[in-house]
Amino acid sequence: VNDKGRYMISVAAELVGMHPQTLRIYEQKGLVRPTRTAGNTRLYSDADLERLRLIQQLTTELGLNLAGVEMVLRLEDQLSRMQRRLERVEREMNERLRQVEREYKRELVLWEDPTLPVRTRR
Amino acid sequence: VNDKGRYMISVAAELVGMHPQTLRIYEQKGLVRPTRTAGNTRLYSDADLERLRLIQQLTTELGLNLAGVEMVLRLEDQLSRMQRRLERVEREMNERLRQVEREYKRELVLWEDPTLPVRTRR
């Protein structure tokens, strides 16, 4: 699937199996934000289609209404951002830990091996 | 507010401003789980009331339906657990970092100060 894909509403509706009117309503409620051509025609990206399929799953399979969909989308976004933040923090902390250990070992080696260049003592 | 408070359905409904029948429906859908007396009468705790107020906010103010409420409650629970985990990880990592730094400084001091007891060299 081409990442630059832009489909107008009839094609997009066909691709995700929805009514074109439904897509307009979703946009009106702020659930999807397709771009527009100069002639004001909606253009849906592949990301938009993916979002539409997610909304479809929430409404038809799980039975949420649109207010619920909006809130769930916000919460899931928040959740994934926190997930990434957690991973980042773990990575950075491990990094700093290794950094300190490396320095520590280097200092000890310097004191034990007199053939190495002398560093200033603290 | 007493934490051990147990109210039967009419009182609970009054306290949160809902219809008793609504509370029964919520229980049927698994949104609240009041305990029961031996005679099968529902007893709502203060935690149940708080949950009811949260559900009320989601439905009346934000317009979610019950499927949405259920999912939002799950997601918010997940979010708060991840929040706590993030804080815990940060705390533990800082702890380990300080630990390593302390050890590091102690080793250096031992090498520099001959009056201290000798440790085995690596």
Place this chain on the structure above:
DNA sequence: AGCACGTTCACGTGGCGTGAGGGTCC
């Protein structure tokens, strides 16, 4: 005996999907 509890069924309202009508752009 009476009152609040239990469950089940019925009704009304509102949200949401679907379609039709009419105007505009290529």
Place this chain on the structure above:
DNA sequence: AGGACCCTCACGCCACGTGAACGTGC
């Protein structure tokens, strides 16, 4: 000139809240 776009309005269905009917426990 035709077809797909735009928007707005109208209909139908289902979810949900509310109430009534009827039985049961204290």
